[in-house]
Amino acid sequence: MSTERTVPVEARRFQGHRAGVVTRTAANVVDAAVAVAVVTGGYVAWCATRFLLQPAAFSFPAPPFLALLACWAGVLFVYFTASWATTGRTYGDHLLALRVVNFRGDRMSWPGAAVRSAFCLALPIGLYWAVVSATSRSLQDSILRTCVRYDWTSAGTRATEGSTHHV
Amino acid sequence: MPDPAARQSVIVVDLPAPVASPDITDTVADTVRACFGLVSIALGVALRATGDPPATARGRRSLMSTVDVADLVVGTAWGAARLSGRLAASATRVVVPVCVALSRPPLVPRRMQPENGARAIVDRWQRDRPEAVRSLGSWSATALPGAVTAALNQVDMERMVRIVLDHVDLDIVVAEVVQQLDLNRIVSTVTDGVDLTAAVERVLADLELDQIVATAVAGVDLDAAVSRALEHLDIDAVAAQLLARLDLTQIVLDQVDLLRIADYVIDGIDLPEIIRDSTGSVASEAVQVMRLQGAEGDVAVARAVDRLLHRRRHRRTNSLPEQAAAPSDELGDHL
Numbered sequence: 001m002s003t004e005r006t007v008p009v010e011a012r013r014f015q016g017h018r019a020g021v022v023t024r025t026a027a028n029v030v031d032a033a034v035a036v037a038v039v040t041g042g043y044v045a046w047c048a049t050r051f052l053l054q055p056a057a058f059s060f061p062a063p064p065f066l067a068l069l070a071c072w073a074g075v076l077f078v079y080f081t082a083s084w085a086t087t088g089r090t091y092g093d094h095l096l097a098l099r100v101v102n103f104r105g106d107r108m109s110w111p112g113a114a115v116r117s118a119f120c121l122a123l124p125i126g127l128y129w130a131v132v133s134a135t136s137r138s139l140q141d142s143i144l145r146t147c148v149r150y151d152w153t154s155a156g157t158r159a160t161e162g163s164t165h166h167v
Numbered sequence: 168m169p170d171p172a173a174r175q176s177v178i179v180v181d182l183p184a185p186v187a188s189p190d191i192t193d194t195v196a197d198t199v200r201a202c203f204g205l206v207s208i209a210l211g212v213a214l215r216a217t218g219d220p221p222a223t224a225r226g227r228r229s230l231m232s233t234v235d236v237a238d239l240v241v242g243t244a245w246g247a248a249r250l251s252g253r254l255a256a257s258a259t260r261v262v263v264p265v266c267v268a269l270s271r272p273p274l275v276p277r278r279m280q281p282e283n284g285a286r287a288i289v290d291r292w293q294r295d296r297p298e299a300v301r302s303l304g305s306w307s308a309t310a311l312p313g314a315v316t317a318a319l320n321q322v323d324m325e326r327m328v329r330i331v332l333d334h335v336d337l338d339i340v341v342a343e344v345v346q347q348l349d350l351n352r353i354v355s356t357v358t359d360g361v362d363l364t365a366a367v368e369r370v371l372a373d374l375e376l377d378q379i380v381a382t383a384v385a386g387v388d389l390d391a392a393v394s395r396a397l398e399h400l401d402i403d404a405v406a407a408q409l410l411a412r413l414d415l416t417q418i419v420l421d422q423v424d425l426l427r428i429a430d431y432v433i434d435g436i437d438l439p440e441i442i443r444d445s446t447g448s449v450a451s452e453a454v455q456v457m458r459l460q461g462a463e464g465d466v467a468v469a470r471a472v473d474r475l476l477h478r479r480r481h482r483r484t485n486s487l488p489e490q491a492a493a494p495s496d497e498l499g500d501h502l
Binding site: 008009010011016017020021022023095097131132133134 | 484
């Protein structure tokens with residue numbers, strides 16, 4: 001059974017095409033929320049630990065905003081890198097049926113995923129280069145020769161992944 | 168394979184072993200009885216050939232029929248023979264001692280006795296008899312076939328066979344023969360000595376099977392035959408027996424391209440939809456709608472921007488090589 005048949009009929013026209021800015025933004029929002037949830041969870045765990053260690057002198061810590069932002073960015077960096085290097089998709093990508101692949105159409109390597117993750121965090125506005133790009137590529141995609149595309153399959157295969165010439 | 172002539176001569180030469188010589192009077196009596204028996208049979212055959220005498224105009228038969236006359240003659244001869252036999256037996260009682268005395272006269276040297284001469288004659292004949300019999304065998308081998316052929320030409324064989332068959336109960340004869348035959352041994356001997364496969368192949372090669380089958384089919388009302396057969400046939404039982412012998416699963420696996428059929432069926436149904444409905448996967452209906460709306464939002468934004476930028480060509484968003492080679496690989500063309 002080909003992978004194409006696991007794609008819903010109405011979605012087959014999108015399968016394999018590069019995703020646009022709407023879905024990618026939505027996916028990033030979800031991923032950002034995931035990171036916020038992780039940081040929040042970490043904060044709660046930190047508070048719980050402190051409460052258990054010093055219940056009498058307990059008070060909610062008030063970390064500086066930049067520290068929280070750094071933590072959030074760190075979580076996102078690890079989260080993006082691990083997701084793109086293992087499954088090719090974050091949870092946001094999964095919800096929006098997106099997959100990140102390298103210039104060969106394969107799953108990204110760990111270094112490649114780390115570089116792309118850092119690039120995305122350093123210049124998130126680069127995503128919106130896809131709005132004006134004639135090939136719907138973000139700035140990161142254009143420089144790193146990666147691709148974010150629609151993929152309704154549960155596990156992207158080489159047969160449905162992009163070619164080396166158009167990513 | 169021995170020469171037929173030689174075989175025939177062997178039959179003649181291969182005489183039975185000599186038996187004790189019977190008394191001459193008994194031999195003569197037996198010979199006479201045999202001759203009368205032959206005469207009786209011959210007369211019976213001859214009279215049967217002539218048929219019964221016709222009745223007179225008044226419906227009365229003649230005073231003495233031919234059979235009666237023949238029996239009178241033969242009976243007279245039989246009486247004369249019996250009388251002659253008795254006289255000869257009586258005379259033998261007297262003559263034999265005289266002959267014995269004459270064959271061994273007293274005071275005559277043994278070498279010169281008549282018995283010695285008779286014995287010499289007998290011995291010579293016994294020595295020469297095998298050669299004579301062999302000569303007869305050679306002669307019979309050459310002469311008998313022609314004689315038998317000539318004799319058979321004079322015989323109405325079909326009539327004789329009919330007569331024989333009228334007097335023979337073939338059922339009893341065949342049953343007796345079959346009972347005495349060891350059919351298993353005969354069949355095994357035949358099968359051991361014959362290459363049945365080669366024989367059947369030769370027969371099949373010589374037969375015009377197509378013509379035979381065509382002739383048979385032309386002469387048979389197949390519809391009626393099949394109807395009659397079906398009336399007497401328990402099709403359910405036959406089918407059940409047949410199915411019990413078959414491994415249908417293995418046959419299907421060997422003969423059917425299941426993968427091709429599965430592909431054909433899957434092409435005709437929306438399998439992902441079925442899977443989603445049955446398993447309740449993560450990709451629920453709401454997620455599906457969100458994905459599709461996001462994708463269509465991408466297309467709408469891209470189209471609007473392209474319009475603002477006065478792009479003549481749509482975006483090239485296809486990342487699949489086979490579709491990229493197609494004339495229209497822009498996502499906008501599909502929408």
